[in-house]
Amino acid sequence: MAKKDIHLSVEDLTISFKTNQGLVRAVRGVSFDLVHGETLAIVGESGSGKSVTSRAIMGILAGNGIIDNGSIMFEGEDLTQVTEEHFHEVRGNRIGMIFQDPMSSLNPIMRIGKQITEGMILNGKHLDNRYKAMFQESRGRYKSLKRNIKRAKKTKKRLTAQYKWDISELERKYERRIKEETETKEEQNALLAELADRKQARKQQLTERIAVELPKAQETIAKLQQQLPAAKAKLKEEKANAKAAITKEWNEQKRLAAADISQIQSEAKAELDKLKADINDLSGDAKKEAQNTYREAAKKWKQKVADRKEQLARYKKVTKKEAFERAIQVMREVGIDNPEKRFKQYPFQFSGGMRQRIVIAIALTASPDILICDEPTTALDVTIQAQILELINKLKVDRDLSVIFITHDLGVVANMADRIAVMYAGKIVELGTAEDVFYNPRHPYTWALLSSMPDLDSKERLTAIPGTPPNMLFPPKGDAFAERNKFAMRIDFEEQPPMFQISDTHYAATWLLHKDAPKVEMPETIKHRIERMLAHDAEGEDKKEGATA
């Protein structure tokens, strides 16, 4: 695949959450590319790490989340590395997201219109944004100097906090081992002694690290502080230059507007004076008519002045009027009837499907290039679900969006995904085109997902997937699906399978694809189901052809 086609690239993304029970390994080395203009579906059971992955892309991980490793490349920048401030720019403007429950993304006590226009007005300060952009780089450099100084000053605190965390992890680990592995008091005491030794060793380590790192940090602080005055001066200078440039530009715009307005006003005066003279010459009905004409003309000229003033205001920022016009437009685009009336209503006056449309409209006001949909239809009933899917498909084409569509139900994405990534226990276990995954699935977990999909005709689900996903506090050593996999071999319990390449587009991580593995066929029921899906598709094609013939 040509590199230019890739819109966003996730590489070896690894995320964990600190909790009282220990570290939850939510995402464990996820890699995928999002190709320009495609819909990539991420499918997997509850807890497989779908939302965490997408939240990391949006820069909205929960506070206890840590990106341990990996990168998210977007337009030459690694989103895992950008500052929070800059992230907002990227996120707000380029990547939009909609969530499962539309009510949670809407404010129940704010009118819909205001919720749609709020962001536009907030982010639409054109002159202000350009002013800030002019010194953004030196501002970033100055801020990062200050941040790095602050961080270096916290070296001791940071090391100590890490040490405390490590100790509590150790204690938890031993507590568990004592519970699970020991029977006698002696065995327990042996483990407790081992724990005490290790704690002691850690403490020693901490002292040593502080001794080494503290002077280093002080050196860093001194070096950074030396650079601070120059950075500050540069920022000040650029800021002043930017201010002068923007002020000049704005004054020029005001001058142009004033000239236009005075031109309009003198034309108005000429016409209105003439009309007034006419009135004085007339009487009776004719006079009334002339008075009317005068009023109309006065109104027209007044509107011309107002329009020119609005035009000037729009040069500076998105005005309320402009935001209203754009909101109405985008409400129409997402299929809301009578948008002028709906604009003034509250979320409770909308049905679930309509609310989801509003949420989509809000995401669209920022004109994103990438839209992430996290189970956007799960809370909706089937017909509404189909309508929302259709809408997302339409927007994707009209606006040339790249879409990441998250769902636990393969059936939902059958008609919309270009490619599918199947996730299990924080990993992608199969990745391929929709055809690869639906018609040539290779991972036993994908087989299980396929068989738990509602049947096309009977709507009945063959089987729920037996068993439960592993507890991600203690991820299994081998293939996380081994416990639930009736084809599991010994190696599945010992070693994680690599991603095996099946074709140019198709990959799966299962030991069944190893050249030495016994040949395992997919279960008959799934074969049968695939045949039925193929038959169904062919029927659909026939119908289409019939319609066009």
Ligand SMILES: Nc1ncnc2c1ncn2[C@@H]1O[C@H](COP(=O)(O)OP(=O)(O)OP(=O)(O)O)[C@@H](O)[C@H]1O
């Ligand atoms: N803030 C958090 N603190 C601790 N653990 C978390 C946090 N957020 C998510 N997790 C854990 O990370 C794992 C992945 O969660 P995630 O929300 O990504 O699942 P999902 O695939 O989106 O599932 P669902 O279909 O239920 O939405 C789960 O084990 C979850 O409990």
Ligand SMILES: [Mg+2]
């Ligand atoms: Mg989720």
